[in-house]
Amino acid sequence: MSMSVASTSTTWAFYLLCAYPEVQRKLREEVSSIDTESPSMDRLNALPYLDAVVRETLRLMAPVTFTLRQAIEDDVIPLDAPFVDSYGRRYDSLEVKKGQTIIIPILAINKDKSLWGEDAEDFRPERWENLPEAVKSIPGTWGNMMTFLGGPHACIGWRFTIVETKALLFTLLRAFEFELTVPRENIFVKRGFAIIRPQLRGKEGNELPVMIRPVIQT
Numbered sequence: 451m452s453m454s455v456a457s458t459s460t461t462w463a464f465y466l467l468c469a470y471p472e473v474q475r476k477l478r479e480e481v482s483s484i485d486t487e488s489p490s491m492d493r494l495n496a497l498p499y500l501d502a503v504v505r506e507t508l509r510l511m512a513p514v515t516f517t518l519r520q521a522i523e524d525d526v527i528p529l530d531a532p533f534v535d536s537y538g539r540r541y542d543s544l545e546v547k548k549g550q551t552i553i554i555p556i557l558a559i560n561k562d563k564s565l566w567g568e569d570a571e572d573f574r575p576e577r578w579e580n581l582p583e584a585v586k587s588i589p590g591t592w593g594n595m596m597t598f599l600g601g602p603h604a605c606i607g608w609r610f611t612i613v614e615t616k617a618l619l620f621t622l623l624r625a626f627e628f629e630l631t632v633p634r635e636n637i638f639v640k641r642g643f644a645i646i647r648p649q650l651r652g653k654e655g656n657e658l659p660v661m662i663r664p665v666i667q668t
């Protein structure tokens with residue numbers, strides 16, 4: 451599953467780069483400014499816009515959208531702020547009973563407006579230059595987000611996936627331009643059990659039709 455999750459996140463990166471051509475242009479400019487076709491991992495990781503695009507993609511299109519845990523004992527979870535349930539009852543902490551299933555809503559946390567601001571649903575790599583204070587308390591293992599979860603059972607493949615995605619974007623954007631061949635509205639986010647993939651309206655299966663042109667050096 452992990453490799454298919456990694457390929458899904460790269461697919462979403464291309465979807466977003468097609469949907470936001472100005473981001474694609476800016477990223478191509480950055481990756482084309484490097485004087486080698488095979489940069490080291492450190493050099494890749496030092497490219498600020500590439501880093502911001504990968505972070506923003508993995509925030510907005512976290513391929514694993516939620517996960518589950520089961521409480522092994524009764525507990526009380528402290529809350530940052532009280533909440534009111536649908537019956538109007540107010541809670542200052544959350545009581546958990548042994549055996550209860552807890553849903554961890556990864557994507558919802560990644561897009562929560564109370565944490566990320568009113569533009570939380572927008573693809574805006576520039577947000578990573580100046581993060582809101584509130585997101586710094588998100589207990590994710592990487593990048594102030596829950597995409598790779600947190601704690602002792604967080605994803606062990608996150609460093610690999612990030613540098614792999616960066617290497618793919620680096621190589622492909624230097625050589626090619628990408629454009630969607632269908633209107634963006636025709637592509638929707640299809641939710642499997644926990645993984646989101648692109649699908650075309652009126653069609654079965656997963657698809658992201660893209661026109662690829664070689665970059666013409668002037």
Ligand code: HEM
Pocket residue numbers: 452453455456459512513514517518596597598599602603604605606607608610611
């Ligand atoms: C974008 C790509 C990836 C995403 C978004 C992702 C996300 C996640 C998430 C959310 C979990 C926690 C699942 C849970 O416990 O309910 C997880 C666990 C795990 N991931 Fe990934 N993953 C990715 C790629 C990879 C890769 C490439 C590898 C291996 C090379 C990998 C190996 C693992 C392993 C072994 C676990 C289980 C860790 C444990 O239970 O202790 N992942 N991943």
